[in-house]
Amino acid sequence: MRIGSLFGFPILIHWTFLIIIPLFAWIIGSTVLPLTSFIQGFYSFITFNSYVIPIDTSLITAGFMPYILGAIVAIGLFVGVLIHEIAHSLVAKKNGIKISSITLLIFGGVSTMEEGSPDPKVELPMALAGPVTSFVIGVISTGLGYASTFIPTNPPVAGAFAFAFGYLGLTNILLFGFNMIPAFPMDGGRVLRAWFAKRMPLPEATRIAANVGKAFAVIFGIIGVIGLNPILILIAIFIWFGAGQEASATKYNFLLKDVSVADMMSKPVISVAPEMPVRNVIELMYSSKHLGFPVVDRGGLVGMITVADVHKMHPLDREAMQVRDVMSRQPITLPPEAPVIDALRIMSVRDIGRIPVVKDQELVGIVTRTDILKVIELKEI
Numbered sequence: 001m002r003i004g005s006l007f008g009f010p011i012l013i014h015w016t017f018l019i020i021i022p023l024f025a026w027i028i029g030s031t032v033l034p035l036t037s038f039i040q041g042f043y044s045f046i047t048f049n050s051y052v053i054p055i056d057t058s059l060i061t062a063g064f065m066p067y068i069l070g071a072i073v074a075i076g077l078f079v080g081v082l083i084h085e086i087a088h089s090l091v092a093k094k095n096g097i098k099i100s101s102i103t104l105l106i107f108g109g110v111s112t113m114e115e116g117s118p119d120p121k122v123e124l125p126m127a128l129a130g131p132v133t134s135f136v137i138g139v140i141s142t143g144l145g146y147a148s149t150f151i152p153t154n155p156p157v158a159g160a161f162a163f164a165f166g167y168l169g170l171t172n173i174l175l176f177g178f179n180m181i182p183a184f185p186m187d188g189g190r191v192l193r194a195w196f197a198k199r200m201p202l203p204e205a206t207r208i209a210a211n212v213g214k215a216f217a218v219i220f221g222i223i224g225v226i227g228l229n230p231i232l233i234l235i236a237i238f239i240w241f242g243a244g245q246e247a248s249a250t251k252y253n254f255l256l257k258d259v260s261v262a263d264m265m266s267k268p269v270i271s272v273a274p275e276m277p278v279r280n281v282i283e284l285m286y287s288s289k290h291l292g293f294p295v296v297d298r299g300g301l302v303g304m305i306t307v308a309d310v311h312k313m314h315p316l317d318r319e320a321m322q323v324r325d326v327m328s329r330q331p332i333t334l335p336p337e338a339p340v341i342d343a344l345r346i347m348s349v350r351d352i353g354r355i356p357v358v359k360d361q362e363l364v365g366i367v368t369r370t371d372i373l374k375v376i377e378l379k380e381i
Contacts, residue, residue, distance in 0.1 A: 006102075009089050011082070014105035021074050028070030028167070032060055039166035043146055053149050055166075056159035069160060076168050078104055080137045084175070085109040087133035091126040095119075120197035120205075127190035135176040142169030183220075183239050184213035185246040206250040213243035253341055255379040256372070261343055262336035264375050265357045265365030271296040272305065274324035278313070281305055281323060294356045294363055295327050301356055301363050303327035333358040336365070340375070343367050 001013050028035065036055055043053045059065060082104060089099045089111045100112040145165030151158035180188040189209050196205035217240035224232030271294045272281055285291060285307060292306035305327040310318065313326055333356050334343055343355050347369050357365040 006082075006086060007090060007093075009086065009099050009111075010101040012101050012103040014103055017078070017104045021071065021078070024074035024077070025067050025070035028073055029067035032066040032069070032163075033057065035167065036060060036163055039145075039163060039170065042142075042166060042170050043149070043162075046142065047146070053146075055149060055162045056155035059156035059160050060163055065160075069164060073164050073167050076164070077171055078109075080134060080168065080172050080175070081109045083137060084130040084134050085111045087129040088126055089113075091129045092122075095122045095126070097122070097126075120194040120202075123190055123197075124194040127187045127194065131176045131179040131187050134172045134179065138169045138172030138174075138176060140169075141165045141172060145169055181216060182209075182212055183216035183243075184209035185242045186213070186239065189213045189243070201254075203251055203254045206247050210243040210247035213239050217243070252344060252376060255376055256339070256341045256344070259340045259375060259379075260336065261334050261338045261340050261357055261367050262365075264340060264371050265336065265367045266371060267365040269294060269356075269363055269366050271363065272323055273297065274302060274322065274327070276323045278310060278318045278321045278323065278326060282310060282318070292354050294331070294366065295323055296363060300361060301331065301333065301358060303329045304331040304354075304356065306353070331356060334367070335359060340367065340372060344369075344372050347372075 001015075002010055003013055004011050036057055040052050040055055043049075047053075060069060082102065085102045089102060092111070092113055093099055097113050102109060102111050142165070145162045145168075148158050148161035148165060151161070179186055180191070182188045182192040184190065184193060184206075189212065192212060193205050193209035196208055199205075217236045219236075220232050220239065221236035224230070224236060270284070270288055270290060272284070274295055274297050281293065284293070292304060294301055295303040295305055303324075305323050309326045309328060313321060332346060332350065332352070334346075336357055336359055346355060347353065353370075354366055354368040356363055357367060
């Protein structure tokens with residue numbers, strides 16, 4: 001769900017975010033006294049004090065206040081995550097990388113960037129921007145929380161402020177430390193890859209960083225299983241699969257960097273007319289072994305019909321329908337000179353299997369996911 005935009009970046013909320021806020025509020029509210037003691041110890045540690053800094057808990061523990069405070073702190077934590085992602089995105093934007101969106105979800109945030117092979121000179125500051133921002137937020141929050149303990153006029157309110165800011169300060173500093181673990185594709189792993197990429201080819205640097213990330217995933221998974229910590233197990237799974245996907249994406253970018261759509265598109269293209277019966281299209285799919293066709297009317301591309309479009313219709317309805325009734329209109333197209341990696345990226349994001357190639361408003365070819373995978377196999381020889 002889109003909730004707005006900041007600095008020109010669309011801000012989205014994943015449905016999992018709506019689960020984690022009340023869950024965090026309940027966890028924090030249920031453990032408010034142990035957390036208060038922990039935050040007191042945190043204040044004492046950072047100030048080298050040998051005594052426990054007083055935090056009045058009368059307001060913190062009153063009625064529903066623990067859960068209200070938990071919700072406020074949980075929202076504040078995700079505001080910090082949002083600022084963390086905005087820092088990444090601002091550095092990326094400054095270096096000419098387009099940001100499609102920033103999404104908040106159950107494990108934090110993710111910036112969706114439209115980039116090709118990463119430049120180590122750009123990736124290094126971009127990867128560092130988020131964790132450094134979290135650290136700054138943590139230091140400022142800790143300072144505000146510590147200062148709150150010295151408000152003499154209203155100790156209960158001062159205690160609530162000390163708890164909230166102390167919790168945000170501690171979690172943001174921990175977020176900084178956790179993100180800097182060299183477990184690719186986390187920020188620390190990207191820093192590691194950028195460092196390796198200055199000394200060796202990018203695919204090799206990515207492979208090493210991905211293997212380091214998978215090693216950390218195994219460690220996290222073992223600790224999570226032994227300690228019965230489901231969050232750590234899920235993080236391990238995220239790192240393991242994320243490292244593999246990032247390594248594959250970098251490999252594809254490298255192998256396809258000099259290949260254009262024109263180099264590998266299929267032509268001539270089998271097309272269908274809008275008035276063709278759907279049953280005839282199904283027969284054509286069987287005979288040609290193609291699962292989708294461009295729809296051409298009076299020489300111009302007007303849509304695409306795929307097996308997925310046909311499946312949406314009840315079998316009895318297909319008998320009376322024509323292509324125009326089920327086709328997808330305004331299909332995504334690419335010019336022949338477009339890099340084929342753009343086609344692969346669009347297919348992955350949009351979950352489509354083929355893209356028509358259009359030049360001067362005329363259909364000149366079609367590129368499919370299968371065509372791209374064949375080229376990748378040949379390039380790997």
